[in-house]
Amino acid sequence: MLGKARLLKVYMGESERYKNKPLYQYLVHWFKEKGIGGVTVSRGIEGYGQDKILHTARFLELSSDLPMILEVIDVPEKIDPLIPEVCSIVPKGLVFTADIQVYKHGKE
């Protein structure tokens, strides 16, 4: 997938679930099964989304629901057809893409 590629970013809450799994874990496996080249998950320490509710790691609470960020990378022909289904799996989060230029992917 060297050359022009697509970065897909998906933001969701850590506590969101899908089919009895944390949503972010479900998505990582889902992208892997679809043969997508690479996925990286990060946990934010604070944030808010469309509902304007601030989630933060500053207060120790059981349900802190911190932001989880997925970075998904592959060629546009593999990323773009998956976007509608990603949007329906992620009920409240943010989904966006950016155009990137890939110079190296594993041992390719």
Add this chain to the structure above:
Amino acid sequence: MLGKARLLKVYMGESERYKNKPLYQYLVHWFKEKGIGGVTVSRGIEGYGQDKILHTARFLELSSDLPMILEVIDVPEKIDPLIPEVCSIVPKGLVFTADIQVYKHGKE
């Protein structure tokens, strides 16, 4: 804010303060008050900026001043007018934008 949108990223030190608050917390509230669609804060583990001083989580120090990263997302018409004020609030950090394509934002 579906369609063409702007990602604004702001990098600063964890120990920087503004109006008696950690700078990154001040900014999250400030963007929220301005009605910006979404903000996510992450903490890096190492980094340097224009002053070329390396900050790292590898040595346990009281004032490690790790990098804090804000990702701010909304339409260009809402992000762009705020940039000059963001630059004046963030005295030493890095501020940049990238063009993105938003496919989902909350329940929209």
Add this chain to the structure above:
Amino acid sequence: MLGKARLLKVYMGESERYKNKPLYQYLVHWFKEKGIGGVTVSRGIEGYGQDKILHTARFLELSSDLPMILEVIDVPEKIDPLIPEVCSIVPKGLVFTADIQVYKHGKE
């Protein structure tokens, strides 16, 4: 470096080493020596790359090899000539660039 700039992102495993150092630490120093404007390192909590092996922080293992993400920012004339050498230093990771617009860099 205000104006059009380049974001270079490099993904690698936490346990990868280069010249007796963790690879990510080696790269931070290498970019600093090359005079690159700014570098930020983050640690992901889960991910997979070209070899499709899932690394995760969910299971406590000695060699969890979590994803490390470098964000490197400077003007294209300084970033682009370094890319071939970065690709050769990073044997298995992902290397990509994106075009950004820088509004502030330190006290500039």
